[in-house]
Amino acid sequence: MKQTMILVVAAILMAACGNKEEQLRERAGELCQYIPDHELLEKSKDFMTADFYAVLDTMFNHLPEHEAMDHEWLYYFVTGNGGTMADYEVTGVEQLDGTHAVATIKVRQKWEDGSFDENSDIEEHKLYMEKVDGRWLMSDFDDHKQDCIRHIEINRREQAVRQAMSDYLVKEIGVHYLQGQLCIPTLLIVAEEEVDSTQGRVWCDCWVDWYNVAGDTLKTVSGGNHAGCMTIQERDGKPMVTAFEQTEDGARFQPSAKRIFGQHLDVFQNMNSNREVREAARREQLGEYVKRHKLSVRYYQDAGWDAVEL
16 A cells, blocks of 8 residues: 555656646747847747846847847847748756756748748757746846857947047047037047057047038038047046047158058058948948937938938
């Protein structure tokens, strides 16, 4: 009798474990539908831990678009660029403790008609789950959380340096031009070098432009090119430009550019002479400025030129 009871209890426990594993598998399958694919769905917030969603929200919605596009894994966690959709299969799940589990996910690419893409491999991924207030939520995917955190830190540092450069150009150089309502520099970074933990150098090709706002258009008032090497110094936890050695005008331009840019001269010359590259950077940076300052502006226009849509 006693042995029978033991077997019954063991069977119940095994069934309970099996049910729990099956429930975790089902939940992992549900969570797969909220893995970012080109965009982070707002409703994903209810299926992710607060910290994981916050990190992804910063990556997808609060960094310049070109920053994310330079790192494809941020937009394409599991899918490629060929117009296919991800088909998820939970092949295993392991509960690490009472509140943490990891699911093994196999992903195949399929077309809109439901057929599978024979040219794409079956990929294996890890979906991490955490139990919060009685619900299993996605807490990470392929360890991308730390990748995102590192990238955000790097980006914030880069943006702080770029802001310091813009502030310097506005205050020290923009004041010498005919002024309009807004002074907005365009920064083209040629090369960067860290001297030590508190100081660095940035070789750059910059344009300083003043604009007036006319309806939905930024109209250029004045501006000019300023290229050279900026010294960036960390002060009170913030980067500041402490020196700017610029190229000279006229016949002295080429010798001064060669001296200042050195091994970076070819990159600078290619950048400085390419109007398409310059205008692409200008359009992108003006668009970011307009968005950041919530301006009702859709175009910019130089005198004698057609308006350009941002």
